Amino acid sequence: MKRLLVCLLMAAGTCGTAHADGIPKFKDYPAKAYSGEEAPLRLNTPQAQQNGPRLRKAVEQPINFGGRYVFAQWGAGTQCDTGALINVATGEVHFLPFAACNWSGFSKPFEVRKNSRLLVVAGQVGETGAIGAHYFEFTGKEFKPVGENVKSLTSVEPAAGPTEPTADAEIAFPDNRSLDALSQAIVFAIHRPVFHKDWVSDTKIFGPVQAKKLANAFYVTSIRKTVEHQGSSYTLLYNTDVDLFAIIKVPPKGEPFAGFVPGQQISEELYKHADNPQYLANMLGIRQGVVRHFFDHFQDIKVLDELFTLYQVDEKRSLPVNKSMVSFAKLLSAKKPCREAFEKMLETAEFRFPDGKTSKDVGKFYLSIWFAQLENENGTVKVDGAAAFHDVATNRYGGYLIFDPQDTACKPTRLITNAF
Known part of the structure; x- marks a missing residue:
């Protein structure tokens, strides 16, 4: 998902960092990656102690902001979200001094990058601020405003300009076992061996080699989140190219497995959300919230593994997965x-x-x-x-x-x- 906006405060002389095209971009605020040891979490203030449980959970996640920080967010009352940065090098916690409110017309309240010090806030900064997109540079001590767009916007994604090539585009698959599991799931999706008697002959055209290449492409182009759940490591994926959810489960013992579920099925069956008959409208407007909710609450799904293998035993459910993977x-x-x-x-x-x-x-x-x-x-x-x-x-x-x-x-x- 992509990026944002124009600085409208030039006339007032409060715009902060200048940009050639007037649009703050993540690449304009680079951050050096930290690779040292992680320090223990420091809950040395009343605010940190009060938020201890969510901070302990957040610090288990990988760095996602400014080279050395984990950005965590949570609800802060009606239609508002706030959050904090955890410095993995020192264990220090920096709380946002504001909340993102009334951001329902946007895809998410905050946008961050692991290699940038830029934070983009959608909606209002606080419940009385102007609605739009707001940019802040984290200096290591404070969140410094560097621009905003407060025009009357009905649909904005909180991001910062068109995609720039980053090291993420070359990210390697986590491990060979996970790659093999996703490749096998793709082979099934393409050939549907349970429902297609002559599938073996088709592997001459699309076999294990092609499946691994497609698995790498699917992984790299997907939104991803890796979490520990019930003793196993789960990688959750959503690919916007073909509106497919996927999971890769790596148990402590035994072989990993992977599977797929179409976005419409997750939306309608899991969250009881009736899709608009216009498929493209759902892709561009509805899926973002569904993806966010799935990533945040997947552990509440009691039959998660079974859900992602239904396409391998139910012919009706296998067809949309097959069509999506072929089109991908x-x-x-x-x-x-x-x-x-x-x-x-x-x-x-x-x-x-x-x-x-x-x-x-x-x-x-x-x-x-x-x-x-x-x-x-x-x-x-x-x-x-x-x-x-x-x-x-x-x-x-x-x-x-x-x-x-x-x-x-x-x-x-x-x-x-x-x-x-």
Whole structure:
């Protein structure tokens, strides 16, 4: 998920760090990675002691902010969230001096990166502040405001500019056993051996070698969280490209296993959320909250392992997993060559939004989420790619392009806009 916004305080002379394009970016606030020993958690203040249980749980997570900090967040009353930074090198806790409130029109209240000192806060800073996106640099002692966008926005993702290449893009798979487990799950998803008698002959086209490559691609392009649960290590994944959840379970003894569940199934069956008939609207608007809730509360699911293996025993449930995984394999080949062409098209083409504004009125756009759209045509399944785009200045969702992953000319078949 991607990034944000324009500093609107220049006229008042309170904007802080200047940026070439006026948009604070994570890369503008780099942080050196800490690789030393972790210090014991210091609960040496009344506030730290009061929040001891959640801080002890948070410090078990990997560094996710500023090179040496674990950022933890929690609810702080109605429609508000707050949090703290834990310095793994010293054990010191730095509490946010504010809360993110009324951020329901955003994908999440906070956005952070493990290699950046920039914190992005969505909604209001406190219950009486202006609604928008707010940027803070953590100096090691305080959260220093460096910019904000407080225009009247109806849909903003709290992030900081288009994706920049980072070391994360080259992240290695956690271990060979986990890679093998996810590869085997992918082989099943592609060939469906229980329901397809001639599946062995198909492995000449897509076998273990191809499955491992696809497993690596799925892992790298997914949102990930690794946690300990009931004595086993779980890696939770959600891939926006094909709207698939996955888990990899590594028990203390025995072999790891992996499995998949479509996003719509998690949304409707697990959280009783009735999806909008428009699939793309769900992908861009609803899934973000579902993913966040699943990652935060997966331990409450009593039949977690069984849920992620149903596609291997139930033919009806195996079909959407199969279609999504096949489309993911096809979509991968279209990503790199087409991204540059699509971004150039968005830069040069002039198109109109439903409210009458034109692309020239809005400004520059960047591509954010890629995923597959499955359409039935005369009883067959056609795999289309969809690429969502957002406004660079405000990160407002602008719409999406539909394209054929097999079209090497990279010409979108449709452009669908959203009202700004």
